[in-house]
Amino acid sequence: MSANSRMTVAVHVLTWMALVHDRGRDVVTSDQIATSVATNPVVIRRSLADLREAGLVTVRHGAGAGWTLARAAESITMLDVFRAVHDEPLFALHRGEPNQACPIGRGIRPALRDVYADAEEAVRRELARVTIADVLRETLATRSG
Amino acid sequence: MSANSRMTVAVHVLTWMALVHDRGRDVVTSDQIATSVATNPVVIRRSLADLREAGLVTVRHGAGAGWTLARAAESITMLDVFRAVHDEPLFALHRGEPNQACPIGRGIRPALRDVYADAEEAVRRELARVTIADVLRETLATRSG
DNA sequence: CTCCGCTGCAACTGTTATTGTTACAGCGAG
């Protein structure tokens, strides 16, 4: 079911920015982040664009351009990131419309929407409990990955 | 993120079987189910194969072949279905390996694995609370879909 | 013991999402 790693990349980006911030540097480039994630800078910029729209990072143009965390890492939760990168629901309904002549085909989508909404809400509650600062701490506590 | 509708199709299949069972018919064919879902019988058989492996349905071959619910709809939870159709985790980690020379790249995957595992566990708990019988009831309670 | 309807499964196509990549215009501090 899980398809993309946008969530993972976005968290990686923010965690890296939080580490660099702790080390005294505040403005970083997509190129530098791309080195840590081991991917293309454009991929990082796409991720950063999502995070900027969500108000989690700010960008500066021109010479000396780059990105900065808009908030303290302690105040950015995984839920914030989830909201920033997620357009699609976690569970997809039917691709095509079920048979409306059948009582199941007619009524199952609203029924499933409710169940799926509850499940997603549970995920959101769980993600809200973890901040980027938490992830950074856990990340640095790990010896090998 | 959500990619496939396997979960939705599987629940639809079971709910339809539960309804038909309530109406006195116990053995049904993939063709009949496909009519309700409005898709190809092979798609349904692929779904039923997952459900059979999980022990939720049984199959009979030869003349008068078809499928039967292996358990009462009241005892089949959405979690059972989730387990039957899900191989991939809900949240994917990096596609490629992050830069191991970077402390974030080295430690973030185990850290994220933990967070994601907690989130998935929350989903499982929520799905475990709903049975196919519940879904059937809600489905029939809906006027339009 | 043959027939026939259904399952099991492999193979192929069309579609779509995502990632990675190249290319280039635009911005603005120095």
Added chain:
DNA sequence: CTCGCTGTAACAATAACAGTTGCAGCGGAG
């Protein structure tokens, strides 16, 4: 003005799915 970086479009490669066709195999009904 210059230069480094952003913003974004465009494109290729990959992968997952849904849908479809075709056919072998099973086994009760007759």
